[in-house]
Amino acid sequence: MTTDLFALLGGIGLFLFGMQTMTDSLRQLASDRSRSVISGFARTPFSAAVTGAATTAAVQSSTATMVTTVGFVGAGMLSFHQAVGIIFGASVGTTITGWMVLFLGFRLPLAAAALPLLFGAALLRVLSSGQTARVAMAVAGLCLVFLGIDLMQDGMAAYEDRLTPDSFPAPTLAGRLQLLMLGVVVTVVTQSSSAGVAATLVLLATGSVSFHQAAALVIGMHIGTTFTPLLAAIGGSIAVRRTAVANILYHVISGVLALAFIDVVAGIMGAGASREAAQVALVVFHTGFNVIGTMVMLPLVGPFAAMIERLIPEGPRPMTAALDKQVLLEPPAALDALNNTAQAVERHLFSALAQAMRPGASPQHLPAVIADCSAALEEMHDFQAQISLPPDRDPDLERNEALLHMQDHLTRLLYRAGQQNRMTSAMSDPKLRRFARYLGAVLARHVAGEDVHPRLEQLNRRLATREQRLRREIMRSGLPPARLFALTDSLRWLRRFSAHAERILHYTALASPSATVGPGEARADRNPAPDVA
Numbered sequence: 001m002t003t004d005l006f007a008l009l010g011g012i013g014l015f016l017f018g019m020q021t022m023t024d025s026l027r028q029l030a031s032d033r034s035r036s037v038i039s040g041f042a043r044t045p046f047s048a049a050v051t052g053a054a055t056t057a058a059v060q061s062s063t064a065t066m067v068t069t070v071g072f073v074g075a076g077m078l079s080f081h082q083a084v085g086i087i088f089g090a091s092v093g094t095t096i097t098g099w100m101v102l103f104l105g106f107r108l109p110l111a112a113a114a115l116p117l118l119f120g121a122a123l124l125r126v127l128s129s130g131q132t133a134r135v136a137m138a139v140a141g142l143c144l145v146f147l148g149i150d151l152m153q154d155g156m157a158a159y160e161d162r163l164t165p166d167s168f169p170a171p172t173l174a175g176r177l178q179l180l181m182l183g184v185v186v187t188v189v190t191q192s193s194s195a196g197v198a199a200t201l202v203l204l205a206t207g208s209v210s211f212h213q214a215a216a217l218v219i220g221m222h223i224g225t226t227f228t229p230l231l232a233a234i235g236g237s238i239a240v241r242r243t244a245v246a247n248i249l250y251h252v253i254s255g256v257l258a259l260a261f262i263d264v265v266a267g268i269m270g271a272g273a274s275r276e277a278a279q280v281a282l283v284v285f286h287t288g289f290n291v292i293g294t295m296v297m298l299p300l301v302g303p304f305a306a307m308i309e310r311l312i313p314e315g316p317r318p319m320t321a322a323l324d325k326q327v328l329l330e331p332p333a334a335l336d337a338l339n340n341t342a343q344a345v346e347r348h349l350f351s352a353l354a355q356a357m358r359p360g361a362s363p364q365h366l367p368a369v370i371a372d373c374s375a376a377l378e379e380m381h382d383f384q385a386q387i388s389l390p391p392d393r394d395p396d397l398e399r400n401e402a403l404l405h406m407q408d409h410l411t412r413l414l415y416r417a418g419q420q421n422r423m424t425s426a427m428s429d430p431k432l433r434r435f436a437r438y439l440g441a442v443l444a445r446h447v448a449g450e451d452v453h454p455r456l457e458q459l460n461r462r463l464a465t466r467e468q469r470l471r472r473e474i475m476r477s478g479l480p481p482a483r484l485f486a487l488t489d490s491l492r493w494l495r496r497f498s499a500h501a502e503r504i505l506h507y508t509a510l511a512s513p514s515a516t517v518g519p520g521e522a523r524a525d526r527n528p529a530p531d532v533a
Helices: 002-029 031-041 045-059 062-074 080-093 096-107 111-127 130-157 173-190 193-205 211-224 227-233 238-269 275-311 325-329 331-356 363-385 394-417 420-428 430-447 453-475 481-511
Strands: none
Touching: 002 045, 002 130, 002 193, 031 045, 031 062, 045 062, 045 080, 045 275, 062 080, 062 227, 062 238, 062 325, 062 331, 080 238, 080 275, 096 130, 096 193, 096 275, 111 130, 130 193, 173 193, 173 211, 173 227, 173 238, 193 211, 193 275, 211 238, 211 275, 227 238, 238 275, 325 331, 331 363, 331 394, 331 430, 331 481, 363 394, 363 420, 394 420, 394 481, 420 430, 420 481, 430 453, 430 481, 453 481
């Protein structure tokens, strides 16, 4: 008896570890493709739901889909209304696991074949790297899933006579609610609804539960999947909290709808159905109520999303709002969040500088802006240090390097912005004032949404070619030495200021999700601004 219990527990453990291994590997393999699908196809509620279902089925993880979606919402690449459709579809995508377990784990005798396949996958993992190694890990995880199901079946065989439907609550409304709560608890403890569904299929195979009882358990597991996102939402960003609430409400609504369909499916199946038929009916039921729940909710996406936005209002949005620890689970999404934050800091700083360079303006407001931007940069540094990037993910590594360069130039520009005496001196000299005002106007256009990078490049070239002549004119002007030195310092300040601004926009483009970066382009600062003097 003890051996059988250990076999059952070991089978559940193997299944959980196998699913986690397979999911992690598939997520890394499909990361870029799933991100491009989510950002490119989630246009209408229906296409968003299809996108959510497809990406979740591909990576075997609704959490990965939700984290990527949250990152896109935080970066402004998706609206919350689009995200709600993806959440609905992700729930449908998770049901593919039940079909895989049913047909590959129960219908086909793959446990024996899994052992040599596991050896081959492990060997391939040891001898390879990169994408090949991830494929090997995904195969190894699948093998562990099959072995886990086989062990669970062997362990449950000893309890076939002891564990019967009478051991569980009766299929009344009260009994179903008890089983539903049991399903919630199982999912919360195992952190995996897939393991719960697999265990329920094993119980059905041994006749330990009836279809009515198994269906109630599965509904509870469906609702229990919301527990982890709920915990993660505590103290999270607005996007994370709204996503978690939308996820909970959808799962509860679809779960309530599912309770009403248990008797309908049982009636179609018939009282004398075999255990194998009951297993198929359970998987059909699991998929069916998710699909029906999604179809019912899709026409209501607008009011549903608006209700959640009223429940969790936006409020003042800090520049670092996108830096939520949840998105660290998906490094590309974390890079999106970091890039979004860097651009928010950049716009805030550029707007203040453009205002200070207007005719007759005063730079008195700059110290407060510099303090805000400096604090945001500190948070960005801490966040970026926590991003874990695989060494073979060149596009992500190059985006990460571009973001490091961007932060470096933002830091230097903040230092220059703090030199208000040099700004004032530049604005007071007729020769330098024209360049300073033009620079301020270019920054203002950037804040307004215009692509001003070519203008900044042109300004840098003009400053570089005219710097020596301007310096000679200033030195020969006959001004007192103190004034001469102040003007030459202002000229140097203006050139470096413009160079930092241009580099910031350059690396902003390289760090964007759609950037196509050649090897080493982000590493090479082709026109580095001078270091702080």
